[in-house]
Amino acid sequence: MGEIRLMKGNEALAEAMIRVGCDAYFGYPITPQSEVLEYLSEQDPMSRTGMVILQAESEVAAINMVHGAAGCGKRVITTSSSPGISLMQEGISYMAAAEIPCVIANVIRGGPGLGTIQPSQSDYFQAVKGGGHGDYKLIVLAPSTVQEMVNHVKQGFELAEKYRTPVMLLADGAIGQMMEKVELFPQIPRKKDSELPQEWATTGRGDRKLRNFITSLNIQPEKMEEINLHLQEKYRTIEANEVQYEANNLEGAEYIFTGFGMGARICNKAAELGRAKGYKIGVIRPITLYPFPVAIYNDVASKVKGIFDVEMNAGQMVEDVKLAVSGKTRVEFYGRMGGMIPSPEEILENFEKIFIK
Amino acid sequence: MNEHIIKDENLVYKKPSTLLDVPMHYCPGCGHGTVHKVLMEVIEEMGIASETIGVAPVGCSVFAYNYMNVDMQQAPHGRACAFGTGIKRVMPDRYVFTYQGDGDLAAIGTGETIHAASRGENILTIFINNGIYGMTSGQMAPTTLPGMKSTTSPRGRDVETMGYPLVITNLLAQLPGVAYLTRHSVHKVANVRRLKKAIMKGFEYQKQGLGYCLIEVVTNCPSNMKMSALAANEFVEQHMLPYYPLGDIKTPEEK
Numbered sequence: 001m002g003e004i005r006l007m008k009g010n011e012a013l014a015e016a017m018i019r020v021g022c023d024a025y026f027g028y029p030i031t032p033q034s035e036v037l038e039y040l041s042e043q044d045p046m047s048r049t050g051m052v053i054l055q056a057e058s059e060v061a062a063i064n065m066v067h068g069a070a071g072c073g074k075r076v077i078t079t080s081s082s083p084g085i086s087l088m089q090e091g092i093s094y095m096a097a098a099e100i101p102c103v104i105a106n107v108i109r110g111g112p113g114l115g116t117i118q119p120s121q122s123d124y125f126q127a128v129k130g131g132g133h134g135d136y137k138l139i140v141l142a143p144s145t146v147q148e149m150v151n152h153v154k155q156g157f158e159l160a161e162k163y164r165t166p167v168m169l170l171a172d173g174a175i176g177q178m179m180e181k182v183e184l185f186p187q188i189p190r191k192k193d194s195e196l197p198q199e200w201a202t203t204g205r206g207d208r209k210l211r212n213f214i215t216s217l218n219i220q221p222e223k224m225e226e227i228n229l230h231l232q233e234k235y236r237t238i239e240a241n242e243v244q245y246e247a248n249n250l251e252g253a254e255y256i257f258t259g260f261g262m263g264a265r266i267c268n269k270a271a272e273l274g275r276a277k278g279y280k281i282g283v284i285r286p287i288t289l290y291p292f293p294v295a296i297y298n299d300v301a302s303k304v305k306g307i308f309d310v311e312m313n314a315g316q317m318v319e320d321v322k323l324a325v326s327g328k329t330r331v332e333f334y335g336r337m338g339g340m341i342p343s344p345e346e347i348l349e350n351f352e353k354i355f356i357k
Numbered sequence: 358m359n360e361h362i363i364k365d366e367n368l369v370y371k372k373p374s375t376l377l378d379v380p381m382h383y384c385p386g387c388g389h390g391t392v393h394k395v396l397m398e399v400i401e402e403m404g405i406a407s408e409t410i411g412v413a414p415v416g417c418s419v420f421a422y423n424y425m426n427v428d429m430q431q432a433p434h435g436r437a438c439a440f441g442t443g444i445k446r447v448m449p450d451r452y453v454f455t456y457q458g459d460g461d462l463a464a465i466g467t468g469e470t471i472h473a474a475s476r477g478e479n480i481l482t483i484f485i486n487n488g489i490y491g492m493t494s495g496q497m498a499p500t501t502l503p504g505m506k507s508t509t510s511p512r513g514r515d516v517e518t519m520g521y522p523l524v525i526t527n528l529l530a531q532l533p534g535v536a537y538l539t540r541h542s543v544h545k546v547a548n549v550r551r552l553k554k555a556i557m558k559g560f561e562y563q564k565q566g567l568g569y570c571l572i573e574v575v576t577n578c579p580s581n582m583k584m585s586a587l588a589a590n591e592f593v594e595q596h597m598l599p600y601y602p603l604g605d606i607k608t609p610e611e612k
Binding site: 058068 | 406407408412413419422425427429431432433439440442443444446451472
């Protein structure tokens, strides 16, 4: 068993970065995730593992520092919250195109615009559907506990490096700010320079005769289409192999409650209250939002009377649920916006209003 | 070609081995080719090709990685100095340079340039100032001279409405993180030689960890200036150099 601590989500995220053997963190302060850089600054990871931290002049600069450093084959991460993640989209698109592994955490706050500093899930579309320009996808992990904040940093880098792609952790202000018991994994040593991937990374030519170069530019359409086809093939492989979800009480269920991250936690409680009243309710929580767990929804669709999707937004993941069930069952949505968090009782009440009465 | 005469004993001049043997896409008479060559000569002569990482911009020199046989990354428009920062911070024993045009460095990337300089990042920036957007074919740049015509200032740059040229190299001089600022040109052989010495100094200073170094190269753009190469060089001499005078602006001794 690893070390057990009581930690704030943002601090656990920062501690996990150091322990996973990150080489660098570049970021810019924004509520509700400023504790990440504060915790790192206090910890002085350079003295612990040799990890670089740097407060950039903007999120735009931060993501491009990530690109430069991760392009050297190093483990590099950044975090931000919604408006900052919007600023990073160009850089994320470049990294997806140039196949640069890295991890980006979005501790979502309510939008649109400057919005609010309260928790929200309104960046689902941005994270899952691409976000920046061009046809690309990010692997998107949605933690629902402080423990998962930690686990997903490790898993995020494993997936990023396996598929040479940026991975996004899609958390929200509540998970970032709340404190929970967390088990930390032991320190993983940072990669040595001799272990950097010589087949693509810009490490300095060393003994290689020919340079490595990283670019997302190809002005010949035939070649650019080839690159796109290669990316799409990679996404199909990811869809086939990397789906993660959690499900409970599916056996004999007449209704499915579903949501992700914080929304799913509340759904679980609401389902519990519902079962106590005699409703047969199962819960599905996607852990990977991309790749989306299409099969399980499609599977249960023919067995249940309906799926009730709850999110802290105007209804984003619900579109993917509808695509997954392909008309086989009724899918309804309930959500709160602008930093409001629905209560379990509120969810159950709305479920009854929509499905029972 | 006359391959029979290309023998070691006859050789008085050759392309540096750090420059790849592929045709360049630059227009005839353009200064980029010369600057590429001089930069690669320095890297060859200093013996640092295996430990150098370059950053190409968006602009005419976006394809610099096609010609330079050193590891390179191509940055989004304006972000080369952020790339350079990221690279140098995780690979502090490598030589890192960015190669950027005026639009890249002094318009869209002004923030990244100033902050990398202010932090005293140990990187070398080669800044190509030809007073025009070359790649997008001739729009006004932050460095376009007052009265100078471009496709977006067809009646000449009117400073009342379009603002003044940004003399960014001088602007950087007041930053304590900056070690070396110097302005050069490649329109004459003597100037090319001086540029070469400056680039060598830039890498030397980086080795010593003195701080941010930037070498501005005032040059031409014959295609978009709609001039012959010679006339474009004349224009550089007569109009650009008075506005952007050559010479050192800051040296490590003054830091």
